[in-house]
Amino acid sequence: MKLDSKIPEGPLAEKWTKHKFNLKLVNPANKRKYTIIVVGTGLAGAAAAASLAELGYNVKAFSFHDSPRRAHSIAAQGGINAAKNYQNDGDSVYRLFYDTIKGGDYRAREANVYRLAEVSVNIIDQAVAQGVPFAREYGGTLANRSFGGAQVSRTFYARGQTGQQLLLGAYSALNRQIASGKVTMYTRTEMLDVVTVDGKARGIVTRNLVTGKIESHAGDAVLLCTGGYGNVFFLSTNAMNSNVTAAWRAHKKGALFSNPCYTQIHPTCIPVSGDYQSKLTLMSESLRNDGRVWVPKKVGDNRPPDQIPEDERDYYLERRYRSFGNLVPRDVASRNAKMVCDEGRGVGPTKLAVYLDFADAIKRDGEQKISEKYGNLFDMYEKITGENPYKMPMRIYPAVHYTMGGLWVDYNLMTNIPGLYALGEANFSDHGANRLGASALMQGLADGYFVIPYTIGDYLAGMNPSTDKVSVDHPEFKKAEQEVMDMTKKLLSINGTKTVDDLHKELGKVMWEYCGMARNAEGLKIAKQKIKEIKADFWKNVRVLGKNEELNQSLEKAHRVADFIELGELMVDDALARNESCGGHFREEYQSEDGEAERDDEHYAYVSCWEYKGPGQEEELHKEELIFENVKLTKRSYK
Amino acid sequence: MNWLVNALTSTIGRKVLMALSGLFLILFLVVHLVGNLQLLKSDGGIAFNTYAKFMGHNPLIQTVSILNFVFILTHIFVSLFLTLRNSKARPHGYAYVNNSSTWSSRNMGILGTIILVFLVVHLVNFWGKMKLTDFGIGSYVEHDTTQDYLDLYTTTKAAFQDWWLVLLYVVSMIALAFHLSHGFQSAFRTIGVNHPKYTPFLKGLGLAFSIIVPAGFAIIPVYMFLQG
Amino acid sequence: MKLNLKIWRQSDASASGKLVDYKVDINPEMSFLEMLDVLNEELARKGEDPVAFDHDCREGICGACSLYINGRPHGPMQTTTCQLHMRHFKDGETIIIEPWRAAAFPLLKDLVVDRSAFDRINHAGGFVSVNTGSAPDANEILIPKTESDEAFNSAACIGCGACVAACKNASAMLFVSAKISHLALLPQGQPERERRAENMVAQMDAEGFGACTNTGACSIECPKGISMSNIALMNRDFIFASLTSKPELKVSEGA
Known part of the structure; x- marks a missing residue:
């Protein structure tokens, strides 16, 4: 298979500008003859649907939620990066590019990342014009903060709910187009298959989640903006309904899946408290600006934290990383927490937690000041745990948060299936092996507002809008509908002994144990075997009650978990094939003596691209070599 | 004029009608109370009867009193429309409700109905009799001329010898107090008056008003009853 | 802790519904929705239709969760149902769970309404x-x-x-x-x-x-x-x- 990333020629800073000029345009009168299908209406999807409709295309947008405003983009707390350099502190497009490429452990494409940094400034302008209430200074200008260890203040924020405010901005733009009739919105409608005709994506098959009706929708291009797959771990900070189904079904139709093993584990989450737990709650990383992370020096020290004297505490991040201390990037902070807990020095009832202590900060700045900065987070912590973090150090533990992997796309965000695009977290493109804080919102909006409106024209201009039409009566649509119905029928007919959640939890435990924060070949092989067993168990013993023709939440979950199981297998394969440690992929065999990740740039500076070969078959690995012309690959050191 | 009809038949438009008519009636209460307090003067009713005569003959007051009826009817009918709409907005109620709002804010309709019943009795007793039947004629001398007037004072005094009527008045004034305690500040919110500097003052004023004015009204029958 | 639940069950928009009694034995550290998860798992094991309810982020921000709990939306605390924890209820308490009621929010199933x-x-x-x-x-x-x-x-x-x-x-x-x-x-x-x-x-x-x-x-x-x-x-x-x-x-x- 030939992988053409379509990265434009020329100097890095001119690539996007030149590329925009070289892309074909669609005549304004012709735009109304095309229909674009957008699946998922979070930041990337809503931004794309609105922007494309503004250009004059007809858009059909789909969401499994009851409203586009509920997409999980809403839960992002910290902020959004942009190279505005409003603070005059040395930021630039190049610096944002450099930080992102380095933060991604040199496993992303230079050209994509540079473009992301370049359009980041437009995103802020657009969001402000929509009425997004970013934090401001008294003079009326926008405020910034430094986030996630960045050395410049380039993060724009809206208290602790930047995600919600940006999503409401994109949602309002989408609403305007729905009102104008250019976007037809389908809510409570889940995509269950992509339909290709003559090798091109021509539509989707959906299930109406209220009536169960299976329907087809035809179009000239399909955009998957369906988010990440962190819920493969069962417990994650993702929303309960976040899933991989759209991306996975596209993968099974031929779209390559890239870097599935790159999983971001966020260091500051509220620890698991019991087996019943349904999801994990993230607390903003900004807490590490003032909180000090520690565990007792002694193994098995069960004293309450206030009775452990200063010299018997191990501030392990400050000890090991002199220059960055508590502000090391997410992957490093997470891995270290796991390390000290593995040594038996974890705290709290489950011993799977470390302290995040604000006592010094409160002593230094006063409770008032700390409460101004983090009041909402402290309240949230107290609400969930019933403990007061002003008096007792918080207990935190890493949790799965974001998935850098996703559908392979070229520079135009098109997958290897012509006409099928992937945007936002659903694609693999910009974060390499590790995503920096406040970059997810940036990428989703960049793809939706400022990349796809240009690049999709190039594809559509190559089609004849009048003659090149496919209707839902085409046999390929009927075939796909039948497959979806068959799978649904099968799920409903097994009537076994295990609930969908039982099996999902089993999968999650295997994934977390063997393919979580640290992996090794031996464990991954065990995982592979175990997932195979879970898969067999699922198709023999799952119990899905009710019928298709109703609102059936167990059936929805069953479809999603079936896909998670298959994805789990692929993640393990990918983790096994990557014999190095980089970013969100830490292979225990590949670390330095002091436990730092060791990359192998000579052999693994590539994007892994997996091709589906049919049920029960091993997937085939293709490689897109990463070429670095502008940055020097260095060891990521935060010492 | 289509726009006006649209605006006034919208939910907010109707609420504005409720608020404006309510605010007018609040003003009326002040004037009425000032007059009624003349009953407490121990001058054998001269001050009160003079006031009553003025009210009965001044053309401006006459116009206002017609408006007063218009506003009372507006207040009643618009509230009926709104109540009907509101009950349609929740055709299937809850099995169990644990309210967090104040009792009076939820029961303005009941309070209003009590006030309406009172109003009918009150009007039949005084205003109706005054207009339709013969009152005793009193007279007094001012600037060497004899002035005739309807002796409303004596009628009032007689009426308030019935304990049940006094009780009805007192109960109704309590209902009015609760009605005002919500209505006063609610009316201002409905017409869009809101400012962090002035809203607390308006709320305080509303509370004071809703206690002082009904109390002022209630004192009169009690006082006259006790006076005997 | 043991709880008695009275939950509104209604198979679809046109069906008539009623409050149905359930018993659950749960951990007070659970969130309200995790308590319902436990109930649903038990129901599924027994072959009974699980209770449908809207939920997603479980962080109090997406606005998907609803539920009218003991006469108040989102229950006794000023928070979303997903952020409500069972420690705010007493052992042995009876909890009445109803859907949002409004003509403009037609009911779709059980506790799910169309907003x-x-x-x-x-x-x-x-x-x-x-x-x-x-x-x-x-x-x-x-x-x-x-x-x-x-x-x-x-x-x-x-x-x-x-x-x-x-x-x-x-x-x-x-x-x-x-x-x-x-x-x-x-x-x-x-x-x-x-x-x-x-x-x-x-x-x-x-x-x-x-x-x-x-x-x-x-x-x-x-x-x-x-x-x-x-x-x-x-x-x-x-x-x-x-x-x-x-x-x-x-x-x-x-x-």
């Missing part, structure tokens, strides 16, 4: 008309911090519908006013301020929500503490717009 009326109100004007790419530099629009903070307070609405559920009139005024105020308080929202107020209120009325009687239950029950002052601002905008807005001029764009 798309909120979306349609937003379609009517809950936006600033600015195409992608046509924005000026972000710092060209100066906004005083206090105004911006106030607009943020209005924009914090998560669209869960608790205000409608709490209101004795099933009125949506708090929700609608929060959106109108958010944009009315910002310079970006001024050009369409009158149109927005008129159109959104008209759509709110068309959806069949009740009228506001200022009881304030909406704001007391709102998990995000949206203030009643938004309602005053909306009323003012609506009155002003009704009295002063001019009809659109018919203009020819020329060839």
Whole structure:
């Protein structure tokens, strides 16, 4: 298979500008003859649907939620990066590019990342014009903060709910187009298959989640903006309904899946408290600006934290990383927490937690000041745990948060299936092996507002809008509908002994144990075997009650978990094939003596691209070599 | 004029009608109370009867009193429309409700109905009799001329010898107090008056008003009853 | 801890429903929705239809979860149901769980209602008309911090519908006013301020929500503490717009 990333020629800073000029345009009168299908209406999807409709295309947008405003983009707390350099502190497009490429452990494409940094400034302008209430200074200008260890203040924020405010901005733009009739919105409608005709994506098959009706929708291009797959771990900070189904079904139709093993584990989450737990709650990383992370020096020290004297505490991040201390990037902070807990020095009832202590900060700045900065987070912590973090150090533990992997796309965000695009977290493109804080919102909006409106024209201009039409009566649509119905029928007919959640939890435990924060070949092989067993168990013993023709939440979950199981297998394969440690992929065999990740740039500076070969078959690995012309690959050191 | 009809038949438009008519009636209460307090003067009713005569003959007051009826009817009918709409907005109620709002804010309709019943009795007793039947004629001398007037004072005094009527008045004034305690500040919110500097003052004023004015009204029958 | 649950069960929009009794034995550290997860797992094991309810982020921000718990939307604390923990209930307590009730929120199944009326109100004007790419530099629009903070307070609405559920009139005024105020308080929202107020209120009325009687239950029950002052601002905008807005001029764009 030939992988053409379509990265434009020329100097890095001119690539996007030149590329925009070289892309074909669609005549304004012709735009109304095309229909674009957008699946998922979070930041990337809503931004794309609105922007494309503004250009004059007809858009059909789909969401499994009851409203586009509920997409999980809403839960992002910290902020959004942009190279505005409003603070005059040395930021630039190049610096944002450099930080992102380095933060991604040199496993992303230079050209994509540079473009992301370049359009980041437009995103802020657009969001402000929509009425997004970013934090401001008294003079009326926008405020910034430094986030996630960045050395410049380039993060724009809206208290602790930047995600919600940006999503409401994109949602309002989408609403305007729905009102104008250019976007037809389908809510409570889940995509269950992509339909290709003559090798091109021509539509989707959906299930109406209220009536169960299976329907087809035809179009000239399909955009998957369906988010990440962190819920493969069962417990994650993702929303309960976040899933991989759209991306996975596209993968099974031929779209390559890239870097599935790159999983971001966020260091500051509220620890698991019991087996019943349904999801994990993230607390903003900004807490590490003032909180000090520690565990007792002694193994098995069960004293309450206030009775452990200063010299018997191990501030392990400050000890090991002199220059960055508590502000090391997410992957490093997470891995270290796991390390000290593995040594038996974890705290709290489950011993799977470390302290995040604000006592010094409160002593230094006063409770008032700390409460101004983090009041909402402290309240949230107290609400969930019933403990007061002003008096007792918080207990935190890493949790799965974001998935850098996703559908392979070229520079135009098109997958290897012509006409099928992937945007936002659903694609693999910009974060390499590790995503920096406040970059997810940036990428989703960049793809939706400022990349796809240009690049999709190039594809559509190559089609004849009048003659090149496919209707839902085409046999390929009927075939796909039948497959979806068959799978649904099968799920409903097994009537076994295990609930969908039982099996999902089993999968999650295997994934977390063997393919979580640290992996090794031996464990991954065990995982592979175990997932195979879970898969067999699922198709023999799952119990899905009710019928298709109703609102059936167990059936929805069953479809999603079936896909998670298959994805789990692929993640393990990918983790096994990557014999190095980089970013969100830490292979225990590949670390330095002091436990730092060791990359192998000579052999693994590539994007892994997996091709589906049919049920029960091993997937085939293709490689897109990463070429670095502008940055020097260095060891990521935060010492 | 289509726009006006649209605006006034919208939910907010109707609420504005409720608020404006309510605010007018609040003003009326002040004037009425000032007059009624003349009953407490121990001058054998001269001050009160003079006031009553003025009210009965001044053309401006006459116009206002017609408006007063218009506003009372507006207040009643618009509230009926709104109540009907509101009950349609929740055709299937809850099995169990644990309210967090104040009792009076939820029961303005009941309070209003009590006030309406009172109003009918009150009007039949005084205003109706005054207009339709013969009152005793009193007279007094001012600037060497004899002035005739309807002796409303004596009628009032007689009426308030019935304990049940006094009780009805007192109960109704309590209902009015609760009605005002919500209505006063609610009316201002409905017409869009809101400012962090002035809203607390308006709320305080509303509370004071809703206690002082009904109390002022209630004192009169009690006082006259006790006076005997 | 052991709990007695009375949950509204209704198989679909047209069926008749009733409160059904269940018993659960749970851990007080669970969230309310995790308690329902436990119940649903037990029901599924017994071959009974699990209780359908809307939920997603379980972080108190997406606004998907609802539930009228013991007579109050989102239960006894001022938070979303997903952030409500069982330690706020007593062992042996009976908990009544009902769906949001409003004509404008038709019931779909069990505890799931259709809140798309909120979306349609937003379609009517809950936006600033600015195409992608046509924005000026972000710092060209100066906004005083206090105004911006106030607009943020209005924009914090998560669209869960608790205000409608709490209101004795099933009125949506708090929700609608929060959106109108958010944009009315910002310079970006001024050009369409009158149109927005008129159109959104008209759509709110068309959806069949009740009228506001200022009881304030909406704001007391709102998990995000949206203030009643938004309602005053909306009323003012609506009155002003009704009295002063001019009809659109018919203009020819020329060839």
